[in-house]
Amino acid sequence: MGIAKNNLSAIFLLNKSKIIDLKTAIKGKYQSFQAPFSERQALLVSVDSLLILWSVYSAFWLQAQTTQAGFDVIARFRSNWYWVPILLGSWWVLAWLNDLYDIPSSTNKNRSIVRIIIVDLLSLGTHLIIFLLIPNNLSYHFFLYLFFNSLLVITLWRWTYIALFKRFQHRVxxxxRGKRGQFIANFLKQASHLNYQIIGYVDEGPTLADPMPNGLPVLGEVSHLPRLTRQFKVGEIVIANEKNLEAGFFEYLVECQAQDVRVSLMPDLYERLHRRVPIKDITPDWGLQALQERAIFNRFQLGLKRLLDLVLATLGLIVLTPFLPLVMIAIHLDSRGPIFYRQIRCGRAGKPFYIIKFRTMVTDAEQDGNPRWATENDTRITRVGRFLRKTRLDEVPQLINVLKGEMSIIGPRPERPEFVTQLQQGIPFYSTRTMVKPGLTGWAQIHYDYGNSTEDALIKLEYDFYYLRHWSLWLDLYIIFQTFGVVFKLKGT
Structure with missing residues (x-):
């Protein structure tokens, strides 16, 4: 997260490190809640909500104009006030499940239109079902008017948003100018949907006459920062140096801050935009301090998380238990072997425990004794097992692990000890995953498909690290909500 105004508390040099530690200057309430809900998402949700309300009112007005007897629009609106939260709530749920508030997609005109049409059609169907179930004085015409009104105004609004967004670039x-600087520059250039304009580099040493390999110029030294930010109207400074900077660097940043310029560490900017931590580009000092700041180690918060686990696991078992016999019969008829499958996994602090799942593979799937990840078209997976994995139903028995306290509803997925040993040797900071209980679903699961390689494990760890840094009950609820979208779209393994 960037340095908020009047919140630049300290910047100091680490004698033997390669990076200036700015972490004490990057604290604030916004950082703890930045994960699930960005400012741009808040804008989209707010305007969409206002337009839905307008569409509801205009639907009543159109109905009044086309009805022979007519009626008082305000009075009809007030008498049906309870429909407002129903209509808004259904829109929000369907919009989230269909990625209508996904920031990268929100700047793609064609993709936005398709998703608006899908959400509007699903909303129409949902509203008509509720209309038949709840006594009311509405009509089918009202819902048709609402459908066309909302489709029109929200489409026009999203087109306007895209046009305005592309006009206002964020100058960085x-x-x-080393590897870290080039890495973040290339990332911002490739992520065109973020609308960042990279002005260039500043660094110690003489300015290069020729541009860097990525075409960006080196504009000057660190001492030139205040002048350059004024000259190019810079909105953000990204610290991506790989060596100690001069002692006056703090004063230069303070002067830039007086111009309302945001200052961010490279890992923080990448984290803020990508929703994951660049593991290979952080130092042990940065990682340790980043984790110590988080509420995940607060006993009160952990108590609330445990309470949420107990409530959700109990409700899940109550709701799903009537359907489990059908799953068990299907497994039995599909292939020979036990219904349930137990396997050792690593829990919090690396403590082993037995995870419980519905069996999705043939018996003796690893009869050669060599543990291996499942692949996309793994022949070991049964027909029923493939369906169970796609819908995540194979993981329902893990609710028992949650009740026993071995797992949480939300957290990093538990890995097998054999894989943990292998991954710890090849991935830095991998052991940080065991700081919390493993979960049924998590930040990595809703953002990244199933992986079966060390590279995939690294990316998932970056998402897990992000979760550890930004954990809150709100984030857990957000992940639960998004997990339903993953399940409905059959994105399981």
Whole structure:
């Protein structure tokens, strides 16, 4: 997260490190809640909600104009006030499940239109079902008017949003022209939907006459920062240096801050935009301090998380238990072997426990004794097992693990000890996953498909690290909500 105004508390040099530690200057309430809900998402949700309300009112007005007897629109609106939360709530749920508030997609005109039409059609169907179930004085015409009104105004609004967004670019200046600086520059250039304009680099040493390999110029030294931010109207400075900077660097940043320029560490900017932590580009000092700041180690918060686990696991078993016999019969008829499958996994602090799942593979799937990840078209997976994995139904028995306290509803997925040993040797900071209980679903699961390689494990760890840094009950609820979308779209393994 960038440095908020009047919140630049301290910047100091680490004698033997390669990076200036700015972490004490990056604290604030916004950082703890930035994960699930960005400012742009808040804008989209707010305007969409206002337009839905307008569509409801205009649907009543159109109904009044086309009805022979007519009626008082305000009075009809008030008498049906309870429909407002129903209509808004159904829109929000369907919009989230169909990624209508996904920021990268929100700047793609064609993709936005398709998703608006899908959400509007699903909303119409949902509203008509509720209309038949709840006594009311509405009509089918009202819902048709609502459908066309909302489709029109929200489409026009999203087109306007895209046009305005592309006109206002966020100007960035990068401190450091080494590998870290080039990495973040290339990332911002490739992520065109983020609308960042990279002005160039500043660094110690003489300015290069020729641009860097990525075409960006080196505009000057660190001492030139205040002048450059004014000259190029810079909105953010990204610290991506790989060596100690001069002692006056703090004063230069303070002067830039007085111009309302945001200052971010490279890992923080990448984290803020990508929703994951760049593991290979952080130092042990940065990682340790980043984790110590988080509420995940607060006993009160952990108590609330445990309470949420107990409530959700109990409700889940109550709701799903009537359907489980059908799953058990299907497994039995599909292939020979036990219904349930137990396997050792690593829990919190690496403590082993037995995870419980519905069996989705043939018996003796690893009869050669060599543990291996499942692949996309793994022949070991049964027909019923493939369906169970796609719908995540194979993981329902893990609710028992949650009740026993071995797992949480939300957290990093538990890995097998054999894989943990292998991954710890090849991935830095991998052991941080065991700081919390493993979960049924998590931040990595809703953002990244199933992986079966060390590279996939690294990416999932970056998402897990992000979850550890930004954990809150709100984030857990957000992940639960998004998990339903993953299940409905059959994105399981």
């Amino acid at each position: 200046l990068i401190v450091g």
